[in-house]
Amino acid sequence: MSHSPFDTSKPLPVADGDSAEFWKALNEGVFLLQHCEDCGDVQYYQQAMCRICLSENVSRKPSSGKGVIYSYSVVHRAPGPAFKADVPYAVLLVQLDEGPKMISRLVESDLSLVDFDLPVEWVGVEVAEGVTLPCFRFAKS
């Protein structure tokens, strides 16, 4: 687990029935995606049924944690006081190798080098006791 660039007054994810297992696994260092056993679709947004074919035959498997930066924006004006100490930081729209996109944040990387299509890898960032966010850094390889 990396040192948190966040502070505890920030909004924290509150798990629901669809996502409890996902957040629990992240906290144990595993980043899960959902795979539909019927149509093969892979989803990041956790829901108890496949959003393509509506099958509930969906299983969770660890993600490769690898992807590329599809788009990004470097935040200079924080969205509220909780993020003021963090600016500037890059919010990423990551395209995972498995297909789904996700919103995340660039960590442990040189912000001035952030660019489209750069390969990134996931890193868990503990933002509060028992709460880990899936963040990304430039791929090491």
Place this chain on the structure above:
Amino acid sequence: MKRSIRGQAAIIGVGMSQVGKVPGKSALYLAADATKKAIQNAGIDKSEIDGVLTGMAFSSPFHRFSIALSEYLNIQPRFSNTLQVSGATTAASVNIAAAAVMGGLADTVLIAGGDSLLTGMSPDMSLRSMSESRDQQYEMPFGIPVANTFAMTAARHMKEYGTTAEHLAQVAVCHRNHAIQTPGAQMKTPITVDDVLNSKMVTTPYHKLDCSLISDGGAALIVTSAERARELDVEPIYILGGGEYYSHEHIFLAPSIVDTGAAHSSQKAYEMAGITPSELDVAGIYDCFTGTVIMMLEDLGFCKKGEGGPFVADGNITHGGTLPINTHGGLLSYAHTGISGALLHFVEMVNQLRGECGDRQVPDAKLSMVHTLGAGFATQASTVLGTKETL
């Protein structure tokens, strides 16, 4: 036969409160003040209003804002709702009002809104309240301001099509020039492309002057049946077509972040109206950010995909160009009063079609549209408007 609201209902009255910095006034007051003016403009009595539609207001505690506003005005409507599809709420409200009138749910519908974003809450509160409209699990914890979702779409558009920061800045300059011509606009100081590029970075590629304003204010429209409208001593502006499209909730589940659902909502509205986009004389386009306008010019069919930047640079969106838009100055320079912000676009388009815009009048304007959107292009609603000659 294809069912359609074409020509069945009309806007008979428009009103606005003072906008910009309006301290000491509640969201309900601002909406009610605009309503009073719209009723006056329509030449009706408030007892005729039997339908009330609003969005929510960030600075107001009322979840049922439409009901609270009805009480404030002592109106007991038989048709009401507080709609929530973010920035798309306004055109959606107009479409729904026309359908409600056509379907007999109401005879005369008030569409109103107001908010006190500038003086009724701290800038942090308003930013925070807007960013909290993002997902609590998958978006917000990463520190994603509302501007950020739009910024990422603009960034990708720049990469794919070569749209430049100067193109974005030109949108801001054009809107400022329009606001300078409009009495009551919040921003009256001329700006240049360099001013935009040198203004503080908010979230790349958006500088402060690429972002819409934070304002107090309210606006209102009165919609009634075409038959009733013709009995009144006003020029009715007819609702000729409406379309909506909702492509996703989360930005990361958007089918595309450069091709938006606006293409679908506008296509439906044009088809219903029986027009092509090239026939429009003037338009109101939701301008929460400069890049949003560029993408909408493409998706609404005014230029080819990827050519929105050069289209703006060639002077097409101002007076004398192919399609003057947001002639009041828009959310970028007239005012952004939150969910009700795009009601100001409707007010301006009605005034244009009535020929009441004075120095900023688009000559002979007969056909217009307003396109509204929200939530990082998740929600899209379009309405085509026209004078009686267009029926």
